[in-house]
Amino acid sequence: MLPPPITHPIFCMSQIMSDIKSGIQYMFQTRNSMTFAVSGTGHTAMECAICNAVEPGESVLTAVNGIWGERAADMADRIGGRVNTMVAAPGVFFTNAEIEQALSKHRPVLFFLTHGESSTGVLHPLEGIGQLCLKYNCLFLVDSVASIGGAPLHMDRQGIDILYTGSQKVLNAPPGTAPISFSERACQKIFSRRTKPVSFCLDLSWLANYWGCDGKPSRVYHHTGPVTAFYSLRESLAVLAEEGLENSWERHQKVAEYFHTALESMGLKLFVKEKNARLPTVTTIVAPHGYDWKDITSYLMKTHNLEISGGLGPSVGLVLRVGLMGCNSSKANVDMVLAALKDALKHCHKNKM
Ligand code: PMP
Numbered sequence: 481m482l483p484p485p486i487t488h489p490i491f492c493m494s495q496i497m498s499d500i501k502s503g504i505q506y507m508f509q510t511r512n513s514m515t516f517a518v519s520g521t522g523h524t525a526m527e528c529a530i531c532n533a534v535e536p537g538e539s540v541l542t543a544v545n546g547i548w549g550e551r552a553a554d555m556a557d558r559i560g561g562r563v564n565t566m567v568a569a570p571g572v573f574f575t576n577a578e579i580e581q582a583l584s585k586h587r588p589v590l591f592f593l594t595h596g597e598s599s600t601g602v603l604h605p606l607e608g609i610g611q612l613c614l615k616y617n618c619l620f621l622v623d624s625v626a627s628i629g630g631a632p633l634h635m636d637r638q639g640i641d642i643l644y645t646g647s648q649k650v651l652n653a654p655p656g657t658a659p660i661s662f663s664e665r666a667c668q669k670i671f672s673r674r675t676k677p678v679s680f681c682l683d684l685s686w687l688a689n690y691w692g693c694d695g696k697p698s699r700v701y702h703h704t705g706p707v708t709a710f711y712s713l714r715e716s717l718a719v720l721a722e723e724g725l726e727n728s729w730e731r732h733q734k735v736a737e738y739f740h741t742a743l744e745s746m747g748l749k750l751f752v753k754e755k756n757a758r759l760p761t762v763t764t765i766v767a768p769h770g771y772d773w774k775d776i777t778s779y780l781m782k783t784h785n786l787e788i789s790g791g792l793g794p795s796v797g798l799v800l801r802v803g804l805m806g807c808n809s810s811k812a813n814v815d816m817v818l819a820a821l822k823d824a825l826k827h828c829h830k831n832k833m
Pocket of ligand 1: 521522523524548594596597598599623624625626646655
């Protein structure tokens with residue numbers, strides 16, 4: 481006779497999903513019941529936020545200081561929003577006075593801002609912006625894909641109406657699920673729309689039911705969830721909770737400062753001048769003068785099996801970008817990156833330009 485199979489504790493999927501919801505509420509520092517994970521990556525959550533919050537013809541304002549504000553503007557435009565952008569040079573951020581001026585001029589229903597601008601390395605200050613959005617009767621949408629868990633953010637206290645992130649950054653889970661949360665004010669606007677959101681897959685009414693956020697007794701089949709990704713998302717949220725948010729923020733900050741000081745002592749320049757606005761998870765280094773940045777990144781990949789990227793969108797050609805987040809944010813990894821970079825600078829021939 482065969483022995484009985486090994487028995488594991490039984491977790492039903494709805495329990496896994498409910499644990500994910502609590503984990504996201506903790507990570508986002510929110511009590512919003514409309515909190516869940518979209519099936520898809522960070523872009524999917526961005527599109528979910530915009531396509532639910534905006535109806536055709538409504539005014540949208542996006543803050544563009546890198547690629548993500550451009551992407552949000554593109555998405556809002558595709559669904560028929562009247563899009564206005566406020567644009568700053570890559571590497572800088574907006575003051576609250578500039579934001580207020582743009583809100584009063586454009587009177588948007590939605591204002592988009594990126595907390596951790598991974599294409600430029602800017603950590604945007606958030607204090608006071610939620611209150612401004614409330615004053616102008618506008619929803620405040622924040623992209624925290626590259627920052628959540630690595631830099632302080634308090635969704636409820638900071639008056640953020642819609643917040644999303646991805647699973648593959650500080651959480652170190654595989655890509656494919658994207659945590660998102662909607663405030664009561666956001667839900668009120670979304671559930672009193674005159675038109676249906678153009679996307680069936682991302683329609684908040686369906687997703688709310690799928691995730692048990694609508695208070696209805698039963699869940700109706702909407703789509704097949706990426707269940708293995710849900711398991712890993714749950715685990716990654718548990719790992720973050722075990723370390724503690726404050727400890728994680730502090731670790732990322734300390735490691736980033738250690739990295740930045742060492743880079744400067746090597747004679748390299750940091751792209752973001754304002755110290756407090758340097759994103760602890762993604763460091764942007766001014767592309768070293770006299771080198772072709774592509775030589776450096778391909779040498780590092782070939783010789784050290786290390787992926788450092790060039791710029792993205794408006795920062796192409798201007799920077800090298802180093803991502804150290806989640807379990808990768810450690811002094812040991814910084815030392816490894818520094819040694820590899822030193823080697824690359826020695827070996828990559830300087831241009832004769
Ligand atoms: N926003 C930011 C700030 C990001 O860094 C990224 C990914 N690099 C995205 C959005 C898009 O996320 P994804 O690639 O998971 O779609």
